[in-house]
Amino acid sequence: MFNHLFQPIKIRDMELLNRVIMPEMGTRMANEKSEITQRLIDYHEARAKGGCGLNIVEVASVHSPSAPAHFVSISEDSFIAGHKKLTSAIHEAGGKAGIQLWQGSIAVGMDPKAKIFVASDMPFGKYTIPAITKNEIKEIVDSYGKAARRCVEAGYDCIEFHCAHNYLPHSFLSGGFNRRQDEYGGSFENRMRFPLECIEAIRNNIPEGMPLFMRIDAHDDCLPNGLIIEEIIEFCKRAKEAGVDVLDVSRGNIITPASIYEVPPIDIPNGFNVENASRIRKETGMVTIAVGRINTPELGENIIKENKADMVVMGRAQLADPEFCNKAKTGKVKDIIYCVGCNQGCYDGFCDVVNREFITCLRNPSLGHEKEYNLHKTDTPKKVLIAGGGMAGMEAARVLKERGHIPVIYEAGESLGGQFVTAGEAPGKGEMKRAAILYGEKIQALGIPVHFNTFITEDIISKENPDQVIISIGASPINLKLEGIEKKPVYNSHEVLKGKVRPEGMVAVIGGGLVGLETADALATTGNPVKVLEMKEAAGADLGSLRKIAVMQKMKSLGVEIIVNATCVAVEEQGIVIEHEGKREIVSCDSIVVAVGAKSNDNSELVALCEVKNIPFELIGDAKKPRRAINAIEEGFLVARTL
Incomplete structure (x- = not known):
């Protein structure tokens, strides 16, 4: 079943059993010293056993002074032994192992001890981060080459160069970040210089038969003077000449709302970036990977079958179900535990360094506990x-x-x-x-x-x-008791979402949390003018950061009016009386929907x-x-x- 998705592919000397890739998703499973842990080995081993064609180990730092804690590093020889254990586990499980070489620029700021490098001077609050110097550029380029040599020794089958998401190589490439006046800035030819030097350093330190992948953004979103797809295509052709074999086509950056495209939530369409990958593949003639909310075997199969890409990234699909590939290949699609794009564990959990040690998954509580949570039969059935x-x-x-x-x-x-x-x-x-x-x-x-x-x-x-x-x-749902509330038709959010009731006219939704905003979405989508009344300083407080971006963009597109710092005190014939910015106002409406939480x-x-x-x-x-x-x-x- 899904013969195209599970067809082998050979790239240089590396042969993969299928076209499914477990991508380089940040896990925070490395230890404080950035060493490989048994937890990370178990995590990758489970996906390799689950039938994945290629596991790529995530964002491995190439440069010690800028390597954040709890992120993987390959910046020193001392890390090689741990990586050997990881590659051996993946190989013994029947998979292939890749590693992504990374210099994170401002992203390393998650660790205050890590040195931040930026392409150009960057204001950061009251402080300006100075641009990386030419000597430091040479140091980083050299670090990529040395890291690549260590990857070979550690037993990796391929290497991926991260040139996206406004990490340092992408920051040089993009005019949206690079405002340098020297030979590394200005013209596109100059802006290509640093990433091409990194690619050459990697290629010069790995065997001829070892494939080199590159993660790129299809174009820059939400970024003035950012890259357009035509520039990306030109750069990829140059990267091919420098030794890149495979393009891993992503989108997004971490300082604008475009971050929603890095770990796209359910609000973003499945396969939203496939056409970009298809065009880049066609115009460069390179082996290409499609990325972006590809979470069903049917979608992956069609992408390969229609020649839009050669391989597909199915990352969160395999977080939710490490046996995804085995189940799909044998036709057991109803047994697959599907990712739903909630982002609650993989992204929100990654960012919540206070409450979460590492990523997790709403649909798979065993993520990060693959061995310790292995289920055993009971001796005393109850x-x-x-x-x-x-x-x-x-x-x-x-x-x-x-x-x-x-x-x-x-x-x-x-x-x-x-x-x-x-x-x-x-x-x-x-x-x-x-x-x-x-x-x-x-x-x-x-x-x-x-x-x-x-x-x-x-x-x-x-x-x-x-x-x-x-x-x-x-x-x-909690029922709201307000003076005069009987003067208007009143519904609860669940009744509206289930389609059991249909409020008429102008609707005031009391409560601007997730449920209130989604209720507003449902009403506005079907034609109701909607106003959302939220007593807090901002709506969507219970939403993760990426879902909040998407939901608030949707509210704006639908014309939903959101009034914050609004305390509802009574209902009159004209509408709802609120206390707002120190005075009382009436918000006109014909119907009321209550979405103030649950008990x-x-x-x-x-x-x-x-x-x-x-x-x-x-x-x-x-x-x-x-x-x-x-x-x-x-x-x-x-x-x-x-x-």
Whole structure:
């Protein structure tokens, strides 16, 4: 199945079993000294065992003074031994190993001890970062060559040169960043000089038969004087002459809203960058990789089949399911756990250095724990009643079943998936709804009994005689009590998203969090003029940074008016009375939608019943406390793993 996607390919002396690449995604799994850890080895080994054609080890620093902690480094000979262990593990698992050579420019500022290099003087708050000197340029170029030599010794099959995302080589190449007046700036010929010198240094230090990849941006987004695709094509032709074999075509940079294209959230269309890769491939005649929200085998297959690219990056697809390739190749597509582009674990988790040690995944709580979270059969099977068939409850049921326990789900509604399905009703979020439905089908295919439209009662407890109860009954929207609220038609956000009600006329949405904004999206998309009232200083406070960029852009395009610092105090015939900037105003509207958050559904009776009957129980997900889906699924997994 998917014969084009799983067709072998040979590049110089390297032969890959298929066209799927696990890309160089930052993980923060290296240690404080930037050394390879067993965690990172296990992470890559799992994807190689899962059938991936090529694993590329992420953003490996080439220069010690500018190498941030917890990022991989290959800047000293002392790192070689750790990299050998990693490449050996990938090879023993049946895969091929690549490594991305990187100098991160301003991105290394995540570590205050790392030296920041920029192409031109760059204002940074009250301080200006001075441009890299010519001597430092020579030092960095030399570092690329030495790092490449170490990669060969460490056993890598190929090398990728990172020349995108306003890291240092891209910053020299782009007129949006490079304002130098010397031979490294000004004309495009001059701006190509530094990245071409880096490529030549790498090529001169690796065997003739070793492929050299290059990650590039198809063009610069949201950047005045930035690169256009015609310039990229010209540069790629020059890079080919210097020894580059493969183009890995990405988009985005880390200082403008274009960052949404680096780790594109669900709001960005699947395969949004494929046509750029196709054009670059055609005009350069080079082996090309397509990148950007390619998360199904069907999409990957069509890209290869239609000759738009030679290979595809499927990164987050393999975070969500390390067995993605094996399942796709054998036609077990319904068994795949699909990435939904939520960004909660892979990007938000990467940036949240306070609460997350390394990246994770909403759909795969085992990410980063591949060995320690390996599921083992229980010696003492237990019957476990699960109250609630949302994502947390289903995750618990799946893990329990896999471990040999006997899970039984009692769901108060008529379907599985809970609020994940509701979230998937918002415009552009159909992947979430599909994922929840597929997971529900998987649960039933596993033979796990599911009782719909049923609450767990004392009679059911007596009949089932469980050893354990897991309470995962979720949360419901909070109702808002305002003086005079009966004067207007009032709906809750979930009713609107599910299509159960249709507010008329001008709609005021009270609450500018994720749910409120997605409700506004749904209403405005179907023709309602919408105003969002948010009491905080900014809307979308509960959104991750990249999703927030996309959602706020959508609000602007739809003409949704957002009023912040607005406290709703009453409702009158004309509309909602708010306190705003020290005075009272009336926001006119015909209908009101309330989206001010959720509260846990009442579980006191079931808790009391378990306590009286001395049955152990666990609260998980929103039943414990309303939070993000990533927390709920993780709790379902962890409870079931340790039972």
